[in-house]
Amino acid sequence: MSDIASRVKAIIVDKLGVDENEVVAEASFTNDLGADSLDTVELIMEFEKEFDIQIPDDQAENIATVGQAIKYIEEAK
Amino acid sequence: MELKRVVVTGLGALTPIGNNIEEYWEGLKSGKSGAAPVTHFDASNFKTQFACEIKNFDPTDFIDRKEVRRMDRFAQYAMVTAKEAMDDSQLDLEKIDKYRVGVIWGAGIGGLETFQEEVMNYAKGDGTPRFNPFFIPKMIADIAPGLISIKYGFMGPNYTTVSACASSANAIIDALNSIRLGHTDVVITGGSEAAVTAAGMGGFNAMHAMSTRNDDPQTASRPFDANRDGFVLGEGSGALVLEEYEHAKARGAKIYAEVVGGGLSSDAYHMTAPHPEGIGVVAVMQNCLRNAGMKPEDVDAINTHGTSTPLGDVAELKAIGKVFGDHAKNLNINSTKSMTGHLLGAAGAVEAIASILSLEHGVVPPTINHETVDENIDPELNLTLNKAQKRDMKVAMSNTFGFGGHNACVLFKKLD
Numbered sequence: 001m002s003d004i005a006s007r008v009k010a011i012i013v014d015k016l017g018v019d020e021n022e023v024v025a026e027a028s029f030t031n032d033l034g035a036d037s038l039d040t041v042e043l044i045m046e047f048e049k050e051f052d053i054q055i056p057d058d059q060a061e062n063i064a065t066v067g068q069a070i071k072y073i074e075e076a077k
Numbered sequence: 078m079e080l081k082r083v084v085v086t087g088l089g090a091l092t093p094i095g096n097n098i099e100e101y102w103e104g105l106k107s108g109k110s111g112a113a114p115v116t117h118f119d120a121s122n123f124k125t126q127f128a129c130e131i132k133n134f135d136p137t138d139f140i141d142r143k144e145v146r147r148m149d150r151f152a153q154y155a156m157v158t159a160k161e162a163m164d165d166s167q168l169d170l171e172k173i174d175k176y177r178v179g180v181i182w183g184a185g186i187g188g189l190e191t192f193q194e195e196v197m198n199y200a201k202g203d204g205t206p207r208f209n210p211f212f213i214p215k216m217i218a219d220i221a222p223g224l225i226s227i228k229y230g231f232m233g234p235n236y237t238t239v240s241a242c243a244s245s246a247n248a249i250i251d252a253l254n255s256i257r258l259g260h261t262d263v264v265i266t267g268g269s270e271a272a273v274t275a276a277g278m279g280g281f282n283a284m285h286a287m288s289t290r291n292d293d294p295q296t297a298s299r300p301f302d303a304n305r306d307g308f309v310l311g312e313g314s315g316a317l318v319l320e321e322y323e324h325a326k327a328r329g330a331k332i333y334a335e336v337v338g339g340g341l342s343s344d345a346y347h348m349t350a351p352h353p354e355g356i357g358v359v360a361v362m363q364n365c366l367r368n369a370g371m372k373p374e375d376v377d378a379i380n381t382h383g384t385s386t387p388l389g390d391v392a393e394l395k396a397i398g399k400v401f402g403d404h405a406k407n408l409n410i411n412s413t414k415s416m417t418g419h420l421l422g423a424a425g426a427v428e429a430i431a432s433i434l435s436l437e438h439g440v441v442p443p444t445i446n447h448e449t450v451d452e453n454i455d456p457e458l459n460l461t462l463n464k465a466q467k468r469d470m471k472v473a474m475s476n477t478f479g480f481g482g483h484n485a486c487v488l489f490k491k492l493d
Contacts, residue, residue, distance in 0.1 A: 017143030034143075041210040049207075 004051070004077070005070045011046045012066065015039065025067030047073060080257040084492070085333040086325050087166025087318030088430055089158035089267070092417050093129035093311050097161055101427075102434050104416060105442035106465050110295040111417050112309050117190075117273050124282045127294035128273045129311035129418025147211055148224065149188030150271035154314035154423075155221035156228070159265055162316035163229065166330065168263065170229060179233035179261045180222035181252045183245030183268030185422030185479065186277070187218030187237075193276040218422075221269055233261045239422070241479030242382070244268055245315065246425030249487055250339030252319045262324045267426035269314030281310060284349060288385065298419075299446035300383035300390050300412035301460050308384040311418030315426030317433075334433045334489040337472070338369025344482030351389045351478065355396030358476070361484035362400045365474065369488045373401045376408060376488070377470035378441050380428045382478045383412025384419050391453045393476065398455060409441040409468055411461035416445055425477040429487055432473035436491045441466045 009023045016033050029035040029043065044060045047053070047069060053076045055063070063069050090097060093111025094104030104111070111129035120126040136145045136153040139160065145153060159180075195212045214220055219237040226235050234255055238247035245268025252264035281287045288307040290297035298309040325332055342364055344357035351358070366373060381393050390412075398405050413431045420427055435441050447462040454460075471491050478484045 015146070017141065017146070038147075038210040038214070045207060045209065 002074070004073050007050055008047065008066065008070050008073065011050060012043065015043055015046060023066055025065065025070070027066045028064055030064070051077060053077065081259055082322035083253050083256045083319050083336045084322050084325050085317055085336060085433055085489070086320045086330040087162040087168070088333065088433065089161030089165065089316035090314070090427060090430055091131060091134070091154050091158050092313040092315070092420070092427055093131060094416050096131070096134060098165070098430070101430070102438070105413060105431055105434070106440055108443045108445045108463065108465065109416055110298070110445065111311065112294040112297055114294065115273060115278070118275050120278060123278050124289050125278060125287045125310070126291050127297065127309070128278070129309055130273050131313050147215060149191040149215045150312070151184055151188055151269045152215070152221045152224055154271060154312070155182060155269040155316070156224060158267060158269070158314040158316035159225045162265065162267070162318045166318040166320070168318065169328070173263065175230050176232045177262040178231040179252070179255055179264040180225045180231055180235050181248045181255065181264050181266045182222040182225070182237045183248035183422050183425060184218040184221060184237050185239065185241045185244045185270055186272050188216035188220070189272050189277050190274040191215040193274055225265055231265070233264070240483035240485065241481055242419065242421050242424050243477045243479035243483040243485040244422035244425065246429065246475065246477040246485035246487055247341070247483070249317065249319070249336070249425060249429055250341065250485060253336045253339050256319055256321050263318060263320045265316060266319055267314065267316035268423040270421040270423040271312045272421055273310055273312045278310060286349070286386065296446045298385045298415050299448070300381070300385040300415050300444055301394070301451060301454055302447045303449040303451040305385040305387060305390065307386055308414065309418035311420040313417070313420050313427065314423050315430045317426065317430065332492055334436050334491055336487065337371065337490045338365050338488040340365025340368055340486040342484045344484065346482055349480045351392045353388065353392055355392035357482060357484050358393055358396035358478065359399050361486045362396065362474070362476070365486035365488055371472065371488065374404050376401070376472050376474050377468060378409040378411070378432070378435060379474045379476060380432050381410060381412045382476045383444070384414055385412070389478070391451070394454055394458060406457040406459065409459055409461050409466060411441055411444045413442055416442070425475070425485060425487070428477065429475045429489070432475045432489050436470060436473050436489060439467060439469045441468050
């Protein structure tokens with residue numbers, strides 16, 4: 001697992017209070033990991049802080065799964 | 078229309094002297110102080126470096142870890158005591174009409190720590206507004222009853238009353254009236270506060286409202302003592318299940334006491350100072366007695382607001398003298414804040430619970446830390462000094478007053 005992937009997963013485990021093995025690439029934040037609208041905003045903010053990037057709102061809307069988050073951050077770095 | 082009768086069928090407490098009802102009562106009876114050096118933050122630069130904090134409390138023992146993160150401490154405390162009170166009441170969630178169950182809560186401030194953290198993060202940053210999406214919903218004072226209703230599915234009236242240190246007494250009175258008028262069968266009421274934060278301590282210190290007895294925190298809250306120098310900041314929560322009498326009787330509920338009346342008034346005098354003659358306090362006790370249809374002679378005990386401030390304690394006792402006349406010296410007067418500190422918006426709830434438990438056990442908890450007589454206080458009054466007193470009693474009064482001049486008074490009666 002890449003460094004980015006493991007850091008993304010750690011944030012998700014912490015913020016959503018889910019088990020690490022649930023945090024797979026296909027897992028959707030809202031459908032699989034129990035996130036609500038506020039949680040998803042917070043996740044995006046945590047990714048921005050952790051990786052020192054800006055994720056504009058229109059881009060953030062397209063980040064719905066763990067894999068999409070990792071891919072976006074890898075490309076943004 | 079005839080007003081319904083309202084009784085107390087469940088209690089919950091999380092206080093600086095005990096983390097549940099049983100421990101709280103044990104602490105009250107034995108005269109335990111909840112004061113100690115502040116642990117929630119580094120208070121070494123503050124004029125007051127101690128408070129009555131909740132001890133040995135891990136919210137994840139009670140609330141899911143993910144939920145905990147979404148709650149300010151004041152809301153966590155609310156959830157814990159609401160659960161204790163609900164369990165105590167043995168209400169069957171499958172059987173009650175949830176549209177007729179309300180949650181009316183009290184909080185003087187709400188999520189002060191959340192507010193402080195978010196604003197500090199913003200101030201420390203580069204000006205980019207990066208506020209957490211949970212900032213507002215965690216902070217707002219009405220989130221506690223909102224969260225309680227979400228947990229249990231109660232769809233009746235749901236709100237928080239805000240009247241500083243009288244907040245949860247206001248909540249209890251609103252709950253009483255909601256049931257009396259037939260709007261609800263059951264109301265979960267009470268209050269919670271968690272203002273032991275840098276902003277809370279600093280703010281109250283700036284007002285010269287708090288004791289600075291840093292060399293001896295445990296004796297700092299000393300209501301009615303000549304050398305009192307201000308209140309001791311406390312935190313925590315109290316919860317009560319109020320229920321319509323016939324509703325409670327029909328399900329064979331344990332009934333602690335009847336809530337027989339509530340009174341409200343305002344000092345209309347000063348933002349923070351009490352009226353020196355306590356005219357608003359006289360009015361609130363009279364309003365409460367009238368509301369309950371009782372005479373001063375019916376009352377056995379008064380748990381005073383008694384915060385241990387130089388002005389407030391004397392004004393309140395003068396007012397008691399005016400309302401109760403010769404009967405004042407027959408009363409057991411106490412201030413449980415001598416033990417718990419001042420729980421601000423939760424004070425009305427935890428003190429109402431102290432009054433209810435006094436009725437239940439026939440014991441009046443003491444006003445601890447009394448050493449020196451204050452010559453401005455009528456020596457004939459029984460202030461229940463330093464040791465609990467046994468008293469078989471019927472009616473107990475609880476007073477709470479808030480900055481802004483808000484006064485609230487509640488009367489509880491033991492069922493025959």
